[in-house]
Amino acid sequence: MKPKKLLFGVLVLCVLSFGIQSVNAAPIKIDLWHAMGGIPGPTLEKIAEEFNASQNDVELHVHYQGSYYDLQQKFMASIAAKNPPALVQLPIEGTGVFGPTGALADLSGYLEDDPEIGFEHFQPGLLVDSWYKDQFLAIPFNRSNPVLYYNVDHFIEAGLGTEAPETWEELIEYSEKLTIVDDDGRIIRHGFSPNLHWWTLTPMIWSNGGNLADPETGTPMFASAEVAEVLNLISDMVNVSRTARVYAGTVFSAGDRARADFNQGKISMYIQSIGSLAGFDEELNLKTAFVPRFKDSEFVVPNGGGSLFMAENLTKEQKDAAWEVIKYFVQADTQAFWSQSTGYMPTCLPALDTPEMTDFYSEKPNYKTAVNQLPYAQKIPSSEVFLDIINVFESAVQEIVISQVDAFEVLEEAIKLIN
Amino acid sequence: MKRFYEKHLVPYLLILPAMTLVVVFGLIPVVQNVEISLHKWNFVTQKTYVAFKNYKDLFTSYSLFPKVIKNTFFYALLKIPPTIILSLSLALLLTKGVFGQNVFRGLFFVPWIVPTVNIAFLWMYILEPEYGLVNFLLGKLGILGPGWFYSVNWALPALGLISIWKGIGYFSVLYIGGLQNIPQEMYEVAEIDGAGPLKKLVYITLPLLSSTTLFVLVILVIETITEFDLPAVLTDGGPANSTNLLVYYIYQRAFNAFQGGSAAAISTVTLVMLLIFTISQFRLSTKWVHYEI
Numbered sequence: 001m002k003p004k005k006l007l008f009g010v011l012v013l014c015v016l017s018f019g020i021q022s023v024n025a026a027p028i029k030i031d032l033w034h035a036m037g038g039i040p041g042p043t044l045e046k047i048a049e050e051f052n053a054s055q056n057d058v059e060l061h062v063h064y065q066g067s068y069y070d071l072q073q074k075f076m077a078s079i080a081a082k083n084p085p086a087l088v089q090l091p092i093e094g095t096g097v098f099g100p101t102g103a104l105a106d107l108s109g110y111l112e113d114d115p116e117i118g119f120e121h122f123q124p125g126l127l128v129d130s131w132y133k134d135q136f137l138a139i140p141f142n143r144s145n146p147v148l149y150y151n152v153d154h155f156i157e158a159g160l161g162t163e164a165p166e167t168w169e170e171l172i173e174y175s176e177k178l179t180i181v182d183d184d185g186r187i188i189r190h191g192f193s194p195n196l197h198w199w200t201l202t203p204m205i206w207s208n209g210g211n212l213a214d215p216e217t218g219t220p221m222f223a224s225a226e227v228a229e230v231l232n233l234i235s236d237m238v239n240v241s242r243t244a245r246v247y248a249g250t251v252f253s254a255g256d257r258a259r260a261d262f263n264q265g266k267i268s269m270y271i272q273s274i275g276s277l278a279g280f281d282e283e284l285n286l287k288t289a290f291v292p293r294f295k296d297s298e299f300v301v302p303n304g305g306g307s308l309f310m311a312e313n314l315t316k317e318q319k320d321a322a323w324e325v326i327k328y329f330v331q332a333d334t335q336a337f338w339s340q341s342t343g344y345m346p347t348c349l350p351a352l353d354t355p356e357m358t359d360f361y362s363e364k365p366n367y368k369t370a371v372n373q374l375p376y377a378q379k380i381p382s383s384e385v386f387l388d389i390i391n392v393f394e395s396a397v398q399e400i401v402i403s404q405v406d407a408f409e410v411l412e413e414a415i416k417l418i419n
Numbered sequence: 420m421k422r423f424y425e426k427h428l429v430p431y432l433l434i435l436p437a438m439t440l441v442v443v444f445g446l447i448p449v450v451q452n453v454e455i456s457l458h459k460w461n462f463v464t465q466k467t468y469v470a471f472k473n474y475k476d477l478f479t480s481y482s483l484f485p486k487v488i489k490n491t492f493f494y495a496l497l498k499i500p501p502t503i504i505l506s507l508s509l510a511l512l513l514t515k516g517v518f519g520q521n522v523f524r525g526l527f528f529v530p531w532i533v534p535t536v537n538i539a540f541l542w543m544y545i546l547e548p549e550y551g552l553v554n555f556l557l558g559k560l561g562i563l564g565p566g567w568f569y570s571v572n573w574a575l576p577a578l579g580l581i582s583i584w585k586g587i588g589y590f591s592v593l594y595i596g597g598l599q600n601i602p603q604e605m606y607e608v609a610e611i612d613g614a615g616p617l618k619k620l621v622y623i624t625l626p627l628l629s630s631t632t633l634f635v636l637v638i639l640v641i642e643t644i645t646e647f648d649l650p651a652v653l654t655d656g657g658p659a660n661s662t663n664l665l666v667y668y669i670y671q672r673a674f675n676a677f678q679g680g681s682a683a684a685i686s687t688v689t690l691v692m693l694l695i696f697t698i699s700q701f702r703l704s705t706k707w708v709h710y711e712i
Contacts, residue, residue: 073674080462101463247569384461388676399659403571416481 027059028321031085034062035071035306039278040142043341051328058321068306072097072387079103084311086322089141092129092199092304093390096218096382099132105310108136110323117327121348123371128379129303138307139326140347142338144275145301145377146200147288147369154178154189154268164269164289168204168233171269171292175243178268190245193258193270194234196397198390199304200271202380203291204230206300211381212393218383222393223415228407231400239404246401262286273304274370277343288369290376299376305344336360345370385418392417449690456683466680473684483660484685487668490575494664495643497579498586502639503632506587510594511624524595527588535585539652542581543568568654571661578649578662586642590635597631598624629708633700640696644689665689 036044041064048062065071068091078084079101090098098104111118119127122140130138152162158177165171175191182188194201198212205211210226213219237244245267247254255276261267263281271291280286293299308329310322328334332350336357339346345367351357352371361368396414400407456473458466477484513524530538545552546567554564565573605623614622647666650656656663656671663671669689673682 069675076462076674076677101461103463385676388678391671391675395657395660398657399571402569402658417483 027057028317029059029061030087030318030322030325032060032062032087032089032308032325033065033071033075033085034089035065035068035091036089036142037064037067040275040342040344043338047329047334047338051325054328055324058324060325069387076101082313084313086311086314086318087325088309088311089306090138090309091306092302092380093382093386094307094309095129095132095138096380096386097384098309099135099137100384103312104132104135104137105312105314105319106135106137107139107310107323107326111136114323114327117330121330121350123345123347123349123352123374125374125377126303126347128377129382130307137309139309139330140305141308141329142275142305142342142344143303143307143347144273144305144344145303145370145373146203146271146291147274147373148269148271148291149262149280149286149288150269151262151265152285152287154265162287164287165292166290167295168207168292169295172233172237172241172243175237175269176241179243187242187245189265190243190267191269192237192244193261193267194237194244194246195255195258195271196246196394196401197255198393199273199302199380201230201397202302203271203293203300206302206378207293207297209297213381213383213386213389215379215381218381218385220385220389220392220415220418222389222396223408223411225408228411231397231407231411235401235404235407238401273343274367275305275342275344277366278341279343286366288366290369290373299373301373301377302380303377339367343367345374388418452683452686452690456680456687458680460679461677462679469680473680474688476681477684477688483663483668486660487663487665490661490663491644491646491665494575494579494646495640497576498582498643499636499639501579502583502586502590503635505583506590506635507594507628509587509591510598511620513591514595514598524592528592529588530585531589533585535648536652538581538585539649542577543653546577569658571659574654574658574662578646578653581649582646586639590639593631593635594628597628601627626709630710633704633708637697637700640700641693644693 032048034044045062048060051058051060063085065074071088072090072094075084075088075090075098079098084103126140126143130136130140148164150164155162155174155178158174160174160177165174171192178189178191179187180189194204202212205222205227208226208230210222210224210230212222212227214221234244234246238246245261247257255272258267258270259272259276259279262270263284274288277288290299291301308326310319310326314322330348332346332348332354335346335348335351336354338344339351339357340360346352346357392414396410399405400410455466457468457470459469459473460466476482509527513520513527517523544550546554548554548564548566548569551564551567553567557564567577568574601624605627606619609619609623645666646664647670650662650664650667651670654662656667665685666689669682669685672678672685
């Protein structure tokens with residue numbers, strides 16, 4: 001009798017303890033889809049690992065989904081399948097594109113109630129692209145704006161000093177001085193490379209008084225004299241004065257090609273996100289500066305980079321868990337580490353005041369350009385049809401610059417394609 | 420009763436598994452696709468019925484569709500005749516008893532078994548305008564190579580070139596099979612009658628290969644119309660939509676523009692085009708294809 005009783009007792013204990021353990025140790029699983037390749041990719045994974053090590057309630061899994069374009073396609077598919085990830089990192093146009101689907105959670109409640117992180121936690125200029133109607137959807141995480149990268153050695157060699165051109169008029173002049181042609185008439189160094197991407201063209205277009213779409217209604221409006229003027233100017237630099245070189249298409253992915261050529265000194269100036277800064281050779285004597293403006297206007301740039309969004313279709317527990325992840329990703333320490341590793345600017349004000357960050361900026365002032373430029377940042381005219389608009393617009397730009405045809409006609413034809 | 424059972428029930432039971440697959444993965448999606456094509460739908464919000472608007476929109480001046488169709492036909496012209504001529508020539512060479520014939524047959528077949536994406540990356544480097552092998556060799560000959568994928572005029576021919584290179588090995592194996600089925604006596608008889616190599620080719624080889632050619636042609640046309648990987652990996656349909664082909668365009672409408680209805684309409688048009696081609700091909704083929712020897 002006795003051994004049997006004992007055995008029974010042990011069994012009961014086992015079952016009980018097992019039960020208790022499983023109640024205790026069931027962390028909530030949260031998936032985060034992101035688009036961070038290159039250097040930012042492993043950095044983001046490291047932050048996720050540290051988050052998982054720091055607590056036991058939430059288990060974060062990060063999934064790389066390719067470029068922002070690929071990510072947005074997959075995210076749209078997941079919404080259609082009614083199975084979106086709890087968290088997703090969308091680019092700057094994400095608010096306008098996905099706001100109308102109703103699939104994203106309004107986070108203003110969390111920001112109002114949370115004692116640690118509220119609206120005032122963030123750099124103010126970064127929040128303008130977060131609102132869809134009266135819903136706050138986007139928590140700034142990896143934020144950037146476009147800056148002008150230039151090769152200081154080339155500048156000195158061409159007798160241009162070490163300061164960047166401030167206006168487009170100056171940039172065109174500088175490009176001519178920086179371009180080198182060899183004895184056979186082949187160009188071995190181009191002064192400038194315009195990035196034929198809607199986001200890097202936007203500062204130039206805004207500065208000339210144009211826009212891709214109406215910021216209020218989202219209606220495409222790029223078939224204007226202001227936009228055409230800008231594109232003709234670029235086309236002339238590429239085809240007539242041959243002081244600029246362009247990279248188009250996905251071949252080597254145009255952005256990577258431009259970066260490789262800038263690294264090798266084949267182009268002297270180009271415009272790219274501040275988020276690319278960590279990717280250049282240490283030895284390269286480069287500086288970053290504000291994107292130029294036209295002579296009679298102000299500096300202006302679009303906000304860029306990505307933000308964290310939460311899915312609406314979650315339980316209260318899942319939402320709370322996802323909020324914990326967001327909080328960890330935007331707290332001062334994480335942001336300081338993220339910014340120093342990648343080049344993206346810290347999105348929160350407390351990070352800017354940390355001693356590490358101030359030391360970092362005095363040592364590497366190139367990283368601070370985006371923060372300094374932030375007061376000139378404006379909201380992009382995103383909407384449900386924005387992805388279609390930029391797709392059509394970029395095709396038109398390629399046609400204008402590569403086939404060397406008059407910009408206005410091409411834009412007028414292209415804008416009809418959007419419906 | 421038993422006869423009835425055997426005659427009218429058993430056959431249907433036997434084809435049931437296959438039919439289930441065809442209906443679930445073939446017919447139902449086609450019908451659904453037609454239904455979607457009559458709506459405006461971004462995959463997420465409610466569908467709104469718009470009748471035939473999506474179809475009408477394809478043929479207005481506001482649509483890329485005519486250009487995409489033109490690109491696809493041009494691509495077919497660039498790709499299909501050279502593939503047929505080159506793979507037939509290769510097959511003729513490789514049945515002549517050349518030294519190391521079997522090794523060559525294997526080698527030429529290799530591109531076919533490599534995934535298209537890998538091939539695309541390989542050719543991305545070969546056709547790179549500045550550092551690529553092709554333009555380097557052209558430069559040695561004193562020719563300034565084109566910009567290939569960067570050029571509005573050369574991007575589509577570049578895709579055609581890659582596709583031809585990939586396909587030749589496979590189609591020549593089909594032709595080799597066809598050639599081996601031609602009885603040797605026919606050539607001997609022709610020789611006795613004094614036929615030279617050219618006459619033997621035109622009057623014996625080509626007619627007796629016609630059923631292989633029909634098969635090759637149908638496969639090539641379907642392959643061309645459904646081409647997706649090359650533009651998706653290499654060009655994104657650019658520059659300036661010069662390599663935007665039919666299926667890539669469907670993908671763009673659906674997953675860049677989120678215009679589900681419009682994408683479905685293009686799919687339906689593509690389906691109808693392929694149907695017309697395949698049916699007419701089999702009708703016409705009775706005139707030029709000889710199945711009997």
